[in-house]
Amino acid sequence: MARLGGATTAGARSGAAQPDDRTGARAGAAVDAVPPAQRSQRPVWRDPRLWIGVVLVAASVVAGARLFASADDTVQVWxxxxxxxxxxxxxxxxxxxxxxxxADAAALGDYFTVDDELPADSEVTRVVGAGELLPRSAVGAASSSGLVEVPIAVDAELVPxxxxxxxxxxxxxxxxxxxGGGAQPSAPAAAAGPALAGVSVVAAPAAASSFGTSGKRQLVLAVPEAEAPGFFAQLAQYDLPTFTVVRRG
Structure with missing residues (x-):
């Protein structure tokens, strides 16, 4: 019995010394479940890239606001x-x-804006160049401008x-x-100066649409009303008057 008991005791001791497989599995799982150590991260608000982005956004907002503000200062004019x-x-x-x-807001009143109603039956009283602002002082009623429209027929080669x-x-x-190429005896001597000086061209159709096969080109000129009678008196002295047109620079 003692031997048996001894064996039994030794067997018990031997059994106690052997590790339990389930206990080892639990220990391994516990080790695997432990998260790896991580470094402490710097707070986001201390990241310089964040502040650089904030500065860029703020600068773009300010620039856009200034751009829109400057655009509001412009006015559409004719x-x-x-x-x-x-x-x-x-x-x-x-x-x-x-x-x-x-630059001077008061100067706007000297020109026509797109919101202004253009005067009806009006004409330009002085030359306004292409691209030039249309001033109110250069527009007047057709009946009060003191100009009349005078048409003349000019040989195509005698007008630019x-x-x-x-x-x-x-x-x-x-x-x-x-x-023979000389002046006709009955024709008076031509004046030394121009018959019309510094007059404006109102209309100038192309030669093909003016007088067709005649080879002449029509020009419609704005002539001061006081000068028109003298011009027609000169024309009356010629049977077939010929004009030469010189454009001023």
Whole structure:
């Protein structure tokens, strides 16, 4: 019995010394469940990249606000789309809207804005160059401008091809020639100066649409009303007057 008991005791001791597989599994799982050590992270608000982004966003907002503020200072006004000559009827189709910033707000009142109603039956009283702002002082009623429209027929080779509305020209009256190339005896001597000086071209159709096969080109000129009688008196002295047109620079 003692031996048996001893064996039993030894067996018990031996059994006690052997590790339990389940206990080892639990210990391994516990070790695996422990998270790895991590370094402490710097707070986000201390990251310099954050502040650089904030500065860039703020700068863009300020720049955009200034841009919109400066855009609000501009006003749309009418400008001449092409040269407008004195005596030319004012047509909205000849005008172009353009945004302009006036350093002096009071100066805006001297020009036509797109919100202004253009005077009806009005004409330009002086030359307004292409791209120039349309001043109120250069627009008047057609009946009060003191200008009349005078048409003349000019040989195509005696007028610069680029002459058009808004140009300022001088018109010379040339004595007609006889068959031999000299002046006709009955024709008076041509005046030394221009018959019309510094007049504006109101209309200048192309030669093909003016007089067809005649080879002449029509020009419509704005002539001061007081000078028109003298011009027609000169024309009456010639049977076939010839004009030469000189464009001023």
């Amino acid at each position: 400008t001449a789309g092409s040269d407008l000559g004195a005596g030319q009827r004012l047509d909205p189709g000849d005008l172009v809207a353009q945004r302009v910033r006036f 091809p680029g002459v058009g509305p808004g140009d300022t020209v001088d018109v010379y009256l040339v004595a007609p020639l006889d068959g």
